[in-house]
Amino acid sequence: MNCKRCCTFGFAVLLLLVGFVGWGLESQPVPREETLVIATGLQPSTLDIGVCYEAASINVFLAVYERLVRYAPGSTSVEPELAESWQVSPDGKVWTFYLRQGVKFHDGTAFNAAAVKFSFDRVLELNLGPAWMFAPIEQIDVIDDYTVQFSLKHPYPEFLQVLANIFGTGIVSPTAVLEHDVGDFAQAWLSENMVGTGPYRFVEWVKGQHIILERFDEYWRGWKGREKAPKRVVIRYVLEPAVQRLLLEGGDVDIAMNISPDDWEVLKLNPHIRLIEEPSLHATYLRFNTAAGPTADRRVREAIRAALDYEAMIKNVLLGHAIQMQGSAGKGLPCHNDKLPMLKQDLDLARRLLAEAGYPYGGFTLEYMFESGHDDRRMVGELLQASLRKLGIELKIIELPWPSLWDRLCVASPEEHPAIVANGWWPDYADVINYLYPMYHSSQWPPVAFNIGFYKNPLVDQLLDQAQVETDPELRCQKLLTVQELIYADVADIPLYHLTTRVAMRDWVKGYVYSPIYTEGFYLYDMWIDR
Amino acid sequence: MWAFLVRRLSLTLVTLWGLTLITFLIVHIAPGDPARTAAGPQARQEQVEQIRKLYGLDQPLWVQYARYMGRLIRGDFGVSLWYKRPVSVELKTYLIPTLELAFCAAVLLICLGFPLGILSAIHRNSVLDHAVRLFALTGVSFPIFLLGLILQLVFYRALGWFPAGGRISPFVSPPQTITGFYIVDALLTGNWRALASALHHLALPAVTLAYGSAAVVSRMTRSCFLEVLGEEYIQTARAKGMPERIILLRHALRNALIPIITATALQIGSLLSGVLLVEVIFSWPGLGTYAYTSAVVLDVNAIMAITIVTALIYIGINLLADVLYAIIDPRIQYT
Numbered sequence: 001m002n003c004k005r006c007c008t009f010g011f012a013v014l015l016l017l018v019g020f021v022g023w024g025l026e027s028q029p030v031p032r033e034e035t036l037v038i039a040t041g042l043q044p045s046t047l048d049i050g051v052c053y054e055a056a057s058i059n060v061f062l063a064v065y066e067r068l069v070r071y072a073p074g075s076t077s078v079e080p081e082l083a084e085s086w087q088v089s090p091d092g093k094v095w096t097f098y099l100r101q102g103v104k105f106h107d108g109t110a111f112n113a114a115a116v117k118f119s120f121d122r123v124l125e126l127n128l129g130p131a132w133m134f135a136p137i138e139q140i141d142v143i144d145d146y147t148v149q150f151s152l153k154h155p156y157p158e159f160l161q162v163l164a165n166i167f168g169t170g171i172v173s174p175t176a177v178l179e180h181d182v183g184d185f186a187q188a189w190l191s192e193n194m195v196g197t198g199p200y201r202f203v204e205w206v207k208g209q210h211i212i213l214e215r216f217d218e219y220w221r222g223w224k225g226r227e228k229a230p231k232r233v234v235i236r237y238v239l240e241p242a243v244q245r246l247l248l249e250g251g252d253v254d255i256a257m258n259i260s261p262d263d264w265e266v267l268k269l270n271p272h273i274r275l276i277e278e279p280s281l282h283a284t285y286l287r288f289n290t291a292a293g294p295t296a297d298r299r300v301r302e303a304i305r306a307a308l309d310y311e312a313m314i315k316n317v318l319l320g321h322a323i324q325m326q327g328s329a330g331k332g333l334p335c336h337n338d339k340l341p342m343l344k345q346d347l348d349l350a351r352r353l354l355a356e357a358g359y360p361y362g363g364f365t366l367e368y369m370f371e372s373g374h375d376d377r378r379m380v381g382e383l384l385q386a387s388l389r390k391l392g393i394e395l396k397i398i399e400l401p402w403p404s405l406w407d408r409l410c411v412a413s414p415e416e417h418p419a420i421v422a423n424g425w426w427p428d429y430a431d432v433i434n435y436l437y438p439m440y441h442s443s444q445w446p447p448v449a450f451n452i453g454f455y456k457n458p459l460v461d462q463l464l465d466q467a468q469v470e471t472d473p474e475l476r477c478q479k480l481l482t483v484q485e486l487i488y489a490d491v492a493d494i495p496l497y498h499l500t501t502r503v504a505m506r507d508w509v510k511g512y513v514y515s516p517i518y519t520e521g522f523y524l525y526d527m528w529i530d531r
Numbered sequence: 532m533w534a535f536l537v538r539r540l541s542l543t544l545v546t547l548w549g550l551t552l553i554t555f556l557i558v559h560i561a562p563g564d565p566a567r568t569a570a571g572p573q574a575r576q577e578q579v580e581q582i583r584k585l586y587g588l589d590q591p592l593w594v595q596y597a598r599y600m601g602r603l604i605r606g607d608f609g610v611s612l613w614y615k616r617p618v619s620v621e622l623k624t625y626l627i628p629t630l631e632l633a634f635c636a637a638v639l640l641i642c643l644g645f646p647l648g649i650l651s652a653i654h655r656n657s658v659l660d661h662a663v664r665l666f667a668l669t670g671v672s673f674p675i676f677l678l679g680l681i682l683q684l685v686f687y688r689a690l691g692w693f694p695a696g697g698r699i700s701p702f703v704s705p706p707q708t709i710t711g712f713y714i715v716d717a718l719l720t721g722n723w724r725a726l727a728s729a730l731h732h733l734a735l736p737a738v739t740l741a742y743g744s745a746a747v748v749s750r751m752t753r754s755c756f757l758e759v760l761g762e763e764y765i766q767t768a769r770a771k772g773m774p775e776r777i778i779l780l781r782h783a784l785r786n787a788l789i790p791i792i793t794a795t796a797l798q799i800g801s802l803l804s805g806v807l808l809v810e811v812i813f814s815w816p817g818l819g820t821y822a823y824t825s826a827v828v829l830d831v832n833a834i835m836a837i838t839i840v841t842a843l844i845y846i847g848i849n850l851l852a853d854v855l856y857a858i859i860d861p862r863i864q865y866t
Binding site for chain 2: 031032035037045046048051053054127128129131132187188191206207208209210212234236237238239240242243246247249250252400401402403404406407408410447449
């Protein structure tokens with residue numbers, strides 16, 4: 001008996017010892033002060049730069065891969081990256097890029113024109129995710145080791161913008177791809193590995209936990225004078241925003257990407273935490289069914305547009321974490337029409353328009369659909385519901401998960417579509433045509449693409465077709481401005497707001513610059529830690 | 532016994548077949564186009580069609596099912612539409628952390644639930660009994676999500692004793708993979724730093740997961756024990772002057788165990804459903820997160836595989852409970 005007791009006691013002591021010795025071992029000093037830890041919610045499904053088309057990959061792609069050109073920090077203007085300069089033929093169909101010399105991939109091989117051709121050919125061959133943006137490319141030729149030429153099927157004025165976008169544009173090491181190619185263009189291997197030329201190289205991806213990047217010592221820009229740049233970057237996947245806040249306050253993460261609006265207010269009181277909030281280019285709309293039901297009548301659409309309380313939407317629904325849109329394109333982009341009126345609630349106008357349309361007392365019901373998980377869209381629906389009730393219109397709010405919602409919307413018949421769909425749009429590159437063509441050109445009607453309201457205006461189609469190939473920037477801009485005016489006049493939809501991007505960071509993180517287009521990304525080369 | 536096992540295993544196969552059929556139908560009949568979801572919102576129609584053809588989604592449903600079952604019999608769960616990798620590889624990546632967490636929670640559940648229930652029964656209406664009742668009450672009434680957050684606030688934020696999430700510190704390399712279970716692998720390779728970090732990270736999620744179930748088991752144990760303690764054979768044993776310890780452990784416990792095992796098996800099974808929330812709160816890279824993502828993006832093969840594996844675990848636990856009945860109570864005979 002005594003022996004048994006001794007054994008039990010011994011086992012308990014052993015457990016405690018393991019726990020405490022273990023605790024001690026774990027709390028051994030680690031180079032925490034040289035590591036930048038970023039907490040974010042979702043991990044990407046794949047790390048393959050030629051396939052991946054998710055915002056969750058932007059942070060790693062921006063650090064590991066480089067493009068021929070990039071968006072300058074904090075702006076939407078394009079600047080050289082791996083290309084030093086470029087030339088465009090007068091007809092806008094041939095683009096020649098002169099490449100930087102002395103650039104190395106993370107596997108030690110040299111970057112050259114062949115690598116550029118290889119990377120883009122791979123994206124076109126795979127034809128997945130971001131490939132549609134490169135469809136106008138007819139051929140890529142290597143002129144010499146450091147000159148590469150893109151021949152296009154037709155003029156593509158936004159080609160430079162497309163090349164600066166994050167998806168499908170990173171140049172990958174051909175040696176690494178060929179080494180791991182098992183007849184799949186190394187898709188399997190690249191889905192879990194990255195070999196680019198960027199300032200940080202890929203170390204490991206522990207699924208669901210973190211991705212670790214390490215400073216690439218042979219980076220072509222050099223590290224002189226940047227001794228405080230983080231040696232290691234850890235991207236931690238923390239789904240729960242409340243936990244991100246805890247980790248940030250505890251100093252276990254340096255940057256948190258998903259702070260809830262309530263926690264944001266609390267963090268404002270913490271002097272050691274810096275909060276950065278900038279309007280994004282993400283746009284939220286209420287898209288009308290312009291081809292069937294009561295909303296096929298422009299006056300009804302205009303009445304609904306006049307009924308919504310925009311001030312309450314920004315102040316009460318979004319708690320100020322958004323700015324109101326002006327027209328259907330991204331505010332702040334070149335060729336955005338700044339002359340369009342800002343929408344305001346006007347119930348008298350709404351009543352008048354409804355009466356003109358033959359509905360003086362309303363008397364009909366509309367369906368309002370939105371994707372699950374977007375509480376802001378649900379609350380906007382409720383706000384609109386309250387306003388429309390005053391006009392005698394019932395709004396039936398329906399929430400659907402994304403696959404189900406798209407199943408409803410990818411139907412060619414307008415009669416089967418809801419009257420209003422709340423949806424969002426992320427532009428891939430900083431050009432208003434990336435909003436206007438997919439959402440308002442009649443060739444993009446369901447089930448093909450994103451003109452989910454079946455909007456059609458022959459003049460809009462004509463101007464967009466012309467803008468797609470117009471090489472004179474001023475003329476092109478004029479056409480795009482007119483398109484925005486026409487869409488506003490036709491009340492194709494209600495442009496609502498641009499949500500802000502909120503980034504919370506410890507005060508020792510320096511050099512962060514918000515990028516309106518690489519919203520989730522970091523220019524890590526320009527950042528440092530000053531504890 | 533063997534005949535019983537063979538019959539149960541055959542029934543398991545039938546159950547699994549039914550499960551695959553129902554899940555397959557639900558996943559395919561539910562609104563949503565898996566090819567469109569896999570291609571992404573901005574994909575062109577031709578890209579969607581390419582994916583549909585690549586994964587055989589353009590075939591009639593019965594052909595798809597027959598092909599799926601053909602692959603499943605060979606142990607192949609197919610390729611994930613979303614991750615573009617074999618489902619078995621992904622499943623292994625995410626299932627092992629869940630099993631590790633659930634196993635530790637199950638051990639905690641048994642180590643806490645049984646003794647607390649027995650002590651509570653022996654010291655009926657004492658301070659200890661009331662304390663255990665309070666433990667049970669909080670355990671069953673606290674939402675698991677809230678409990679996790681409170682534990683994080685107390686043990687991470689206020690006291691700094693335990694990490695707030697993750698399976699291992701990002702500053703510690705995971706142990707060399709042998710089984711995939713960090714604790715086992717760290718022990719096998721003598722990687723004490725990884726072992727410490729893994730245990731350290733396991734503590735709070737395991738407690739959160741086990742707490743509610745341990746509460747149920749403790750109450751169940753208490754009531755079963757009290758019932759048995761009132762039996763005449765216990766009174767006879769006491770009258771004969773048998774030591775109380777022997778009465779409790781040899782006579783009372785064994786007779787009280789049958790319903791307790793049933794409750795414990797069900798609770799261990801229910802850990803698998805609770806694990807989803809715990810994984811979200813503690814950033815635990817397990818099956819819950821994988822299941823959630825797969826369901827959202829309608830990853831058909833992944834959903835099927837998760838359902839089958841979860842069902843297998845559940846069936847396995849219940850089978851084990853049945854076998855345990857026979858071992859504990861020789862009167863129970865399966866034919």
